[in-house]
Every structure is written in C-alpha cells, then in structure tokens.
Amino acid sequence: MRIVNVEAFVFDAGWRPWTFVKVSTDEGVTGWGECSVPRGPFAVVGAVEDFKPLLIGADPRAYEMRFWDMARLAIQGPLGARAKALAGIELALLDIKARALDISVVELFGGPTREDVRVYWSHCATTRALYPEMGKPPIRTMADIHALGKEVIDAGYSALKTNIVFPGDPARVHFDGFGGGLGTTDQVADNAMLSHIETLIGTFRDAVGPQVDICLDLNFNFKPESCIRIARVLEPYRLMWLEIDMYSPEALRAIRELASTPICTGENFIYMREFLPYFQNRSADVFMVDVPWVGFSQSKKIADLAQVFEFNMAPHNYYSHFASFISASLCAVIPNVHIMETDVDDVPVREELVTRVPEISAGRMKIPAGPGWGTEVNEDVLRAYPWKKPKAHW
16 A cells, blocks of 8 residues: 555634645545644645655555654654644544554554543633634623533533633633733733632632533743732632643743642643653643644653653644544543543534534543544535635634
C-alpha cells in the first residue's frame, strides 16, 4: 500500500475554521485526520503541503516512521503549524492502517480500558455570549447564567466549564490573553474582576448544586499573582479545576502551592519534551493533551509518561465531532483519564459533517468502535462549506 495523495481542507464552522487532512492510497483505502486551529488555519494547510513530498509513494501503515520523517524535516521549527499539520497527517495514517485491518484505532492500540468516558459541557455560556446568531438563549443577566446551569443538569451532564463571561446586551468574554488594544497586555485581575468571577462561579454553583463539577478557564489572561488571587477567591466553590495556560512550570507550581483550588494545564504543549518539566515540577494537578495538535501516538506517549508521575489526563477537545471520536479513542487506550471535553453549543452543520455522531448519555460518551476512528468525514459537506477568509473570532 502506498500514499498517492495528501489534501488539506479548511471548513467554515461558523465563527472559526476546522482543518481536516485526507490521505488517499493506491488500494482505495482513505484516512482522515483533524488538526483544527482557530487562528492561522492556512499556515497548517501550507505545512501539510510542505510534508507532502515526503509522503507520496510511502507506506501509510508505517506511521511511526512517517512521523519521524516529518519530524526531522521540521526539526528546526518543530512546534506551531508544523506540529499540527504533522498531527493531522498522522491521524489520517492511523485511520488508514486500522481500516485496512478492519479494526478500530482503539483495537490497534491494545483495546479499550473502558466502555465510555465522562465528558463535560465546555464553553458553557461562552459560546452563547459571543455568538448569539446560533439562536440559543441569550446571556444578558446572571439569571441567564443560572438558567443555563439548570440546562446543564437537565441535559444529564455532571460537569461544566466556562470562561470569564460578562452578561449584557451584547454579552462579552474576557479574552485579553488572545489579543486586544492598548492597555490589555498587563494581565492583572483587579478587585472588580475578582468580584465578578466570584459572582459568575457562585451563580453557576447555586444553579447546579454541590455535586456537579465546575471548571473555570483563565487561558493566558493573567500573570501568576492574579491567578493566585483568583484561585483563593474560588476556594469555597470547590472547583474541579482552574485552567491556566502558562509557559513557566515554576510559575504554575507557585500558583498551585499558594492556593487549594486544583490546577489544570497542558492544552498548548506539544510532545513529551514540553510536558516533562511540568510533570517533574508537579506544576498542576491534572494535565490536558490536544490530540488534533499533537497526534495520537505522541498523545499516548504523553499519557503514559503522565502515568509514571501519577497524573491523570483530560483531553482538550474544542473541535468537530470527528475530533471527539479521536479524543475518546485516546481515553479508551490509556489508564489515567480524568474527564474529556466536549462542546454542546455549536453550528447545526456539525451534525452533517460526519457519518456518525458521538453517543452521549448521562454525561458520558460511548467509546468508538471500528473501523478506524469509528466515523467518517462527509466529504460533500466538507467541500460545501470552505473557510474563505479570516473572520473575527476569539
């Protein structure tokens, strides 16, 4: 079996792009991968094209060798767009190998360690605040936050994650860490911000009761000093975790040591080398891995390394249903899972993009069964909604 073509597609998912890779073979077996990047999808497409000459004519089933071929090409700039393109290709290669054997990727990696995985409702209130055009109930007041908390329970979820949402007309979300105008680079949480965060989380806690888990994602918005203050303010609300993106393992460990609120990190790290200092410093309590950005085999190695340090993993999964099947497949083959992310509010076309949607009941997703990832990309739908140009998005 030989690779005859590698293609990348950028899909218009409403307010952000999803990026897919298709690998075709001379035996008619096709594999799909997802490597969605909200910012800079065409950089990833360009990186896929850069890797293409290495792949044409090669055996797709030897995914480990194909990884190292591409990794060595990218060794002088191994992260960023190149890593994500490599991940998308590797996911497609695994899809091919499993389909050629008529088994699932889960079986390819040793079979399942579980029948289903607990999932949490991610970007709860965030998406509705930013994108009212979805037609979901608006987030104008804290009463709307409370109502959404009740909706989470009614839908059967036992955990949710939100961002720093400011209800209003229009509502907004604090995302200065991802960009902004003058005066937005300082990453300071003043008393007004602390009070608002406490009110937001307190409203969710009042709505969902004491048993449902709540997470707050701080992203790259604050320096350690402010993160410590936020973590201390939220101690009475028993968060499942406070999620913080930070590229200093020592700084993150200081936050963890000075407050009792659990810390989660890792969605932006690539490969074991980046995770290792955070594991060694015990910088967080739970670690994320982004499979569409890292690739499956490398994510499995990261999870195995986390097991050595007695950490659980919680896959980052802010993409299409196809990515949910990929992330759930990782959860199926590792022994150290905390919970998995999933978005509930999304564009309706998401349901048409794949041949099979995730089976979620009582806040748990059924582990995919073969062949391959357990679902396929509907190429007609994919081609019908191309991402044509950059749009404003968070």
